[in-house]
Amino acid sequence: MAVAEATAGASAPAGSTQDVAISVRNASVVFGEDDDQVVALSDVSVDFADGGLVTILGPSGCGKSTLLRLVADLVPAAEGEVSVFGHTPEEARRRRDFAFVFQDATLLPWRSAIDNVRLPLQVGGGGKIEQHASPEELLALVGLKGREQALPHELSGGMRQRVSIARALVCRPKILLMDEPFGALDEITRDKLNEELLRIWQETGTTILFVTHSIPEAAFLGEKTLVLSAHPGRVLAYVDVDLPHERALSIRDSLEFVTITAMLRDLLEKAS
Amino acid sequence: MPPIAAAIGLIVGWQLIITVFGVPQFIAPSPLDVINVFGERGDILWLNFWPTFMEAVAGFVVGNTIAVLLAIWFVHSSLAERAFYPIAVFINTIPIIAVAPILVLLLGNGFAPKIVIAALICFFPTLVNMVRGLKSISPQMLELMRVLSANQREVLFKVRLQSSLPYLFAALKIASTTCVIGAIVGEWIGSNFGLGALIIEATYNFRSPLLYATVILGAGLAVTFFTLTTLAERWLLKWRPSAAI
Numbered sequence: 161m162a163v164a165e166a167t168a169g170a171s172a173p174a175g176s177t178q179d180v181a182i183s184v185r186n187a188s189v190v191f192g193e194d195d196d197q198v199v200a201l202s203d204v205s206v207d208f209a210d211g212g213l214v215t216i217l218g219p220s221g222c223g224k225s226t227l228l229r230l231v232a233d234l235v236p237a238a239e240g241e242v243s244v245f246g247h248t249p250e251e252a253r254r255r256r257d258f259a260f261v262f263q264d265a266t267l268l269p270w271r272s273a274i275d276n277v278r279l280p281l282q283v284g285g286g287g288k289i290e291q292h293a294s295p296e297e298l299l300a301l302v303g304l305k306g307r308e309q310a311l312p313h314e315l316s317g318g319m320r321q322r323v324s325i326a327r328a329l330v331c332r333p334k335i336l337l338m339d340e341p342f343g344a345l346d347e348i349t350r351d352k353l354n355e356e357l358l359r360i361w362q363e364t365g366t367t368i369l370f371v372t373h374s375i376p377e378a379a380f381l382g383e384k385t386l387v388l389s390a391h392p393g394r395v396l397a398y399v400d401v402d403l404p405h406e407r408a409l410s411i412r413d414s415l416e417f418v419t420i421t422a423m424l425r426d427l428l429e430k431a432s
Numbered sequence: 433m434p435p436i437a438a439a440i441g442l443i444v445g446w447q448l449i450i451t452v453f454g455v456p457q458f459i460a461p462s463p464l465d466v467i468n469v470f471g472e473r474g475d476i477l478w479l480n481f482w483p484t485f486m487e488a489v490a491g492f493v494v495g496n497t498i499a500v501l502l503a504i505w506f507v508h509s510s511l512a513e514r515a516f517y518p519i520a521v522f523i524n525t526i527p528i529i530a531v532a533p534i535l536v537l538l539l540g541n542g543f544a545p546k547i548v549i550a551a552l553i554c555f556f557p558t559l560v561n562m563v564r565g566l567k568s569i570s571p572q573m574l575e576l577m578r579v580l581s582a583n584q585r586e587v588l589f590k591v592r593l594q595s596s597l598p599y600l601f602a603a604l605k606i607a608s609t610t611c612v613i614g615a616i617v618g619e620w621i622g623s624n625f626g627l628g629a630l631i632i633e634a635t636y637n638f639r640s641p642l643l644y645a646t647v648i649l650g651a652g653l654a655v656t657f658f659t660l661t662t663l664a665e666r667w668l669l670k671w672r673p674s675a676a677i
Contacts, residue, residue, distance in 0.1 A: 234575055253581055260579045262572045270594050270671035283590055284581030313673040 181335060181367045182208040182231055187240030189226050189393075200226040202392035203240070210334075213361050213368040215382035215401075217375065219428060223393025224371045228337050231369065232260050245334065256280070256289065258335035259328035263343050265320035267312040267327075273299060274308040277327045289331055298326040301360060318349035325360070335367045343372070351409055354380055358407060375428070376412060379403070379420045387427045397427050458638040465641040466648065473642055476630070481649055484627040487543060487615035488653065491550020496607055499555045500600070503562035507592070508584060513563070524556040529617060536621045546618030546626070553614035554607035561603035565596025598672070601665040608657035616650055627653075 189201040200223040208214055216224045229235045230242055233249035244252035252258060259280070267276045277295040280286045299308055302322035312320055321341055328336055342350040354377060361368055372378050378385050382401045389396040401420055403411060411417050443463050449455070450462040457465060470477065502520075506513035528549060535545040569591055577587050619628025627650045634643035 232579055234578060253579060256581075258579075260576065262576065264570070264572050266570065266572045266576050268573075268591065268594070279590070280580050283577065283586040284583070286580065311671055313671075 179210045180207045181210040181212070181245060182369070183241075183243045184227070184230070185241045185243075187230060187242055188238045189223065189230055189235055190238040191235075199392035200235075201230065202394055204388075204393065204395055205240075206386060206395055206398060208367065208369060211365055211367055212383050213358075213370065213381060214384045214386055215378040216369060216371045216386045216388065217373070217378040217424060217428065218388035218393070218396075219390045220373065221393075222388040222390040224373075224388050225339050226393065227388070228260075228339050228369060228371050231335075232258060232337050234260075254285075256286070256331045256333060258337055259331065259333040261321075261324055261328050261336065261338040261341045263340045265312070265317075265324040267320055267323055269312050272309045272311055273304060273315065273323045276312070276323055277330055279327060280330050286331065291332060293330050293332055295326070295330055298329050299323070301329075301363070302326045303356065316349075318345055318353060321345065321353065322356075325357075329360075329364065329366070332364075333366065335369070338368065338370045340371050340373065342377070343374075350377070355409060357381065375421050375424050379417060379424060380407060380409075380412060385424060387424065389430070396430065399423070399427075458640050461641040461644055466644045469641040469645040473645070476642075477645060477649055480625060480627050480630045480646070481653070483543070483546075483625045484612070484615045484619065484650070485653060487546040487618065487626070488550055488611045488657070490543070490547045491552075491614055492554055492607055492611040492657070494547060495551030495554030495611070496558045496604065498551070499558035499603075500562050503559055503566055503596075504588065506563050507566040508588075517563075520556065520559055523552070528553050528614065532617055532621050535618070541622060541624075545621075546615050546623070546628075549618040550611045550614030553610045557606045557610075558600070558603040561599040562596055565599025566592045568599065569595045597665075597669055601661065601669070604661050605658060605665070608661040609654040612650060612654040612657065 184204055184206050187201060187204045188199065191198045191200055204223075204227065216227060218224045226235060230237055231244065231249060233253045242249050244257055247255065247257070267273075268279065271279070274295050277298055281289065281292055286292075296308065299305060302325055304319060304322055304326070307315065307319065310319075312323070315323065325341070342353050345353065357368075357370075358381065360366075370378075370381055372381075379401055383405075385397075385399050385401055386395065387397040387399065388394065403416060403420065447463045450460060502516070506517065531552065532545070532549055535548050539545040539548065566588075573591060574587070577591060582590070615626065616628035616631065619626035620632055623629040627646050630646045631643060631650075634640070634646060
């Protein structure tokens with residue numbers, strides 16, 4: 161871990177004085193037609209710092225996934241503006257500024273792990289990207305060295321999600337949007353992937369927005385946590401997670417951690 | 433092993449019933465009579481086998497190709513789907529035996545009406561399954577392709593077509609046997625060649641052993657097509673978790 165520590169130390173100060181990666185201004189998202197409209201997000205304004213790891217927490221129906229999809233150009237804003245490094249979400253999508261990791265690994269079952277990682281380079285003009293990462297190295301980064309040729313059904317749920325993270329990183333995105341990526345995994349696998357995500361974040365310097373409904377996960381991963389309230393989705397709080405930059409799973413037993421989760425739980429109770 | 437033993441048992445039983453009860457040959461021939469026909473009238477059987485084979489293959493190819501292309505169109509245009517799907521359902525509801533004479537009147541007495549009938553009978557199951565198969569990809573996979581800014585053509589070739597293969601093969605396995613039925617039914621109407629024509633002729637002349645031999649040949653053709661389709665499915669769908677069927 162010595163290397164990771166050094167990297168962490170180097171990038172830690174960036175946590176205080178960074179540029180804004182994503183800026184959301186007075187954004188509302190509405191689903192449905194005239195009569196049965198549902199307001200998923202209402203007047204949300206929030207900035208996400210470049211290089212940061214923000215966890216987005218809230219009760220179900222609070223629009224946390226919708227916020228992520230708004231940034232990813234998967235849902236349009238009814239009102240307000242979203243800017244991704246000064247571009248609209250659509251421009252940012254075409255520039256491959258961000259990548260998306262879904263709750264389901266969403267792998268093509270007939271493609272081997274390595275060929276799934278290559279997919280972004282084969283569609284949507286991805287072939288023109290010259291500065292892409294090596295799929296082999298990415299699979300090694302997520303701990304799947306030697307399983308390059310395995311088909312998705314030959315891998316466990318956790319391994320499939322690792323492949324999908326490697327696929328998300330192949331175009332060297334500036335932003336990683338993760339929508340409850342470990343929500344369907346068992347707790348042990350989830351803990352391990354949480355640790356590895358922190359390591360990957362520190363090694364790549366990617367900005368990460370991580371949606372979760374787990375309070376410990378939100379506190380363990382986040383530099384900051386955005387708490388949303390439900391019906392309609394609004395920003396309830398945007399709190400700094402006051403924990404050391406370098407975290408091991410054991411931190412979850414510390415008093416500081418428990419204090420933070422208690423505070424988040426308190427906020428969530430108000431939210432629902 | 434058990435199915436082979438059972439089949440042999442049934443054939444032996446059939447032979448015994450014919451011999452013991454002295455059933456006349458024109459009502460029901462014994463298995464030995466039928467086997468003899470393959471030796472004695474092999475030339476007639478072969479001569480009529482090839483037209484049926486060609487019609488079934490051509491009908492299979494034409495019917496399934498049109499169904500697949502139409503399904504691809506439907507998936508990309510909901511207007512086309514709403515406009516033509518009901519017509520496809522309507523065509524499917526017309527009994528194929530009722531359409532056959534119309535097609536013979538329209539297309540003459542050559543290969544064409546038989547191929548069209550075989551194609552028609554393959555068409556509908558493949559269309560329905562292919563539309564379902566092309567739509568079977570998860571919403572998340574579509575979102576992934578959108579995040580990657582993939583265009584419709586890339587979604588079709590990288591995702592939809594492979595996802596539809598299990599559905600397509602379910603339909604092709606049905607079509608591989610029904611195309612033979614289509615060709616034979618087509619040959620029933622005033623044709624002078626093919627297994628269908630031979631069935632009609634043998635029936636009118638009480639040549640029961642020849643009739644049985646023709647039916648067996650037709651069944652053999654269908655089983656061969658079915659086996660080939662199943663082999664193609666196993667080869668193309670090797671990536672499936674349960675490749676063994």
